[in-house]
Amino acid sequence: MTAVRPEAPGSDRYQGARERSRRNTLSAASRWFFLTAAALALLVLAVLAYDTISQGAGRLNLQFFTSYPSRFADQAGLRSSLIGSGWVLALTVVMAVPIAVGTAIWIEEFAPDNWFLTVIKLNLANLAGVPSIIYGVLGLAVFVRFAGMGPSILAGSLTLALMILPMTVIAAQEAIRQVPSGIRDGALALGATRWQAVRGQILPVALPGIVTGVILAIARAAGETASLIMIGAFTFIAFDNSRITDDFTTLPIQIYNWTTRPQEAFRANAAAAIIVLMVIVLAFNLIATIVRNRFRRFR
């Protein structure tokens, strides 16, 4: 056997000068390429934001938040759509989150590893990618018509809950899977039952990740339009919702409504409402980021 002598560090056999400079050029070029791409995206966003704000900022006064919709653009406001959004989102969260977290815990910690589980996992991934309008069709057929709920808050929340369920399950699964296995083993080795290990050690560690996923799902539901229009939530609401059987409207539906009006003045209303929706969605994302960073420190 002939001994292979290792080359001295930095010898030409590893890194010729030409090879080195080629790589540096490539590195510099790719850096500029990605920087330009990012800048372009930001630029488009900035132009859109500027356009919207310049059109809508003038309408952002107290009256705009406290008025019901109206035939007259300057008297119309977001009151019923904000209240409707609040109801629908709250109910959606109440219905979807326990089921989603429970499902994720079951899949990750309890489910026997068999074909049934494989089918479920595959379906979850697929469902998360289904366009929201499909959930609208489902909601229309099952909740509005078959169950006779009409285009109510309940029907809307159930539809949105179905829509965010898959992605929330996947986010929660991801968070649970990130928990180091030493924590699980450590708890079980102390004589914890599966559930005690989950409750006492695994969930607390996974919680920030789960909360982040939930908040992002809420943000998605807050901006959802198509499926709600599909179930018929496209009505003129001039009262404060007080029951889950009420008809309702939401912020994005109101925006859509205003943009379809021929009068120019409603454009300003739509732009103003878009600003409000953007701030809400951004706030949700900000909270998600804060939660994630705050809790990461303890690990």
Added chain:
Amino acid sequence: MTQPHIDTPATPHWRPLSRSRASAATQGAVGAETDEITDAAIEAKEISLWYGSAQAIGDITLKIERHRVTALIGPSGCGKSTFLRCMNRMNDLIPSVRMTGELFLDDQNILDQSVDPVELRRVVGMVFQKPNPFPKSVYDNVAFGARINGYKGNYDELVQHALERAALWDEVKDKLHTSGLALSGGQQQRLCIARALAVNPQVILMDEPCSALDPIATQRIEDLMRELAEDYTIVVVTHNMQQAARVSDRTAFMLAREDRVGRLVEYGLTEQIFTAPRDQRTEAYITGRFG
């Protein structure tokens, strides 16, 4: 300090596991003198284990003496961890595992279907290779085991006592409420030992407990193992021959041949294994000629 040993949390559902201290006391303090094991805490009879279709260990039969340190040595992959995890049935957590044989803890076959592994693990504690404190306070780390067992006594005393037994109290008494992860590696490992002690086990399994630690931290854990052997039965897996020689009373040497099935090659008093091994493969291993 009140010295009564930590009460068994809640009511012991586990009937035959009463600790027979008296028998240990009659045997003298440290160091096993005879080859014969009269007081076995654990007795394995022809234990074999398969991961799926691959057999990992075969026909392991040995007795583990009560209130002694028993070392498991052998080259990587010979099934030491696998055998260790049989004793608290951690292998049950791996779906494809199949086992045969009998494993007696006192007089009960713990591989029996009727034995609840959760109950078993309260009696047979475990310390892992990589220190794995929970991302919680030092206090909560130690109290967790007692909490899940519904311990009704004084938690402050329990935590202090467990930390004292693990020779960690003096270092952490002022930071009981800081994260267990803020401790050094050696302190974390002693915290994991304290955590195991707080549920008052009979047996403590340790899988290479010092392999992630520096020599000084290692020495502290070794001293601790000797101390704990007065009250607990300790089984330790180690790759460190000196460590096995220093801390253990008995040593089991395992080896997997071409069939990759780990078997017990030689088992005896540590002194005999290291000075006068009967099997030439044992000699080859402890003198560093393979593995």
